[in-house]
Amino acid sequence: MSAPNKPIIVLVRPQLGENIGKAARAMLNFGLTEMRIVNPRDGWPNPSAGPSAAGADIVLDQAQVFDTTAEAVADCEHIYATTVRKRGVTKPVVGPDEAGKLMHSQAGRHAILFGREASGLETEDVALARHILTVPINPEFGSLNLAQAVILCAYEWSKQAELVQPTAEEGLLPPASQEELDGLIAHFEKLLAPRGYFLPEPRADATRRTLRSVLTKPGWNHLEVRTLRGVMTTLGRGPREES
């Protein structure tokens, strides 16, 4: 197996084609080849990307474009949201090294989300992730550009590949895909909405994020998700009539 558990690099709403090219170059420097791009500002393909890729054309040629972050990671089991600074989140925070280890030791597809150059990831993007990936940067000068953030993650992935023995957690199933998880969350929402759970309306988005966060944390596998789908189907029914 030549390329175990290579993470997918997901650029969310990137602005400059030049930065996309530089990210591709950073990836290929450490053997990563799968790039996904969510809603790039200047469309795709972008003529500015090629020259700054410095020969990493294969990454750009194979890049896939998606409308939303959720679609871009629908087939992934492990999602990391990169943030430079800590936010008020309750997800586990890992550095590039720890994330690299996880990618080699946990089965399933791994994806790392990188936000827009100036502003980073939106709250909704972060909500999709099970882990926050934070580069432990100078607290007085946190100015990491996109390609630099990508290269540090790619470097650590490559480095950990040599260090981590593929410790087969064979008995363990990988987490369900993001798509399955989304299906479960949608099931919760479908039952909760008509019961007024998301009221008052101004709090609805925050309540949805909290619920998503709670349901994302477990990393349930597909059997567990199926069990919970059964639970939700049952709860959607009223109590049986006494017979």
Next chain:
Amino acid sequence: MSAPNKPIIVLVRPQLGENIGKAARAMLNFGLTEMRIVNPRDGWPNPSAGPSAAGADIVLDQAQVFDTTAEAVADCEHIYATTVRKRGVTKPVVGPDEAGKLMHSQAGRHAILFGREASGLETEDVALARHILTVPINPEFGSLNLAQAVILCAYEWSKQAELVQPTAEEGLLPPASQEELDGLIAHFEKLLAPRGYFLPEPRADATRRTLRSVLTKPGWNHLEVRTLRGVMTTLGRGPREES
């Protein structure tokens, strides 16, 4: 001592001011501030450097310029020559991580030499160094630019220092007590039982164990358990009448 054994970053005959600025930015991201420049092609100061430093002006302002590499490192005790590919040298070869460790464990001034963008260090420069510092890069695509090489070294120095506390899991709460978890599980069961979830009766125990297992896996904290208690209370109500 706030910054022990910060390495000096020595750019040897750099070509583009823009790359000098980017290197400064990469340095300051991980707390490095001392840059030395050997015989820059376009002289110094270079007006192209500032804009690409993205605020790391202090590094550029304090940068010192030398005519030769030997002069630039004359006051240093430990010199590392970066090369992307190994050459026919007989010096010890270290990666950025090992170099970072050495910088923290060995007294004296450490300097890392980075060569000209296109061609790298000359043999005479390498001859000054005690160690070769090689980034373990994709053998089929070794295209690391100057700022990227600098940032990987700066990152590893910082990481090995543990100066920057890896934003740990401060925000994370411990799992809820078993009592709270049992309360949640009981809540599920109370709603599920009258809806026939645990039927047929011979399978009831196994079904209960499966449910408990799924709900135990996440290690939810008490806030998350409280959220789910709210979800269950809501689900226990029927849908609202249309009003």
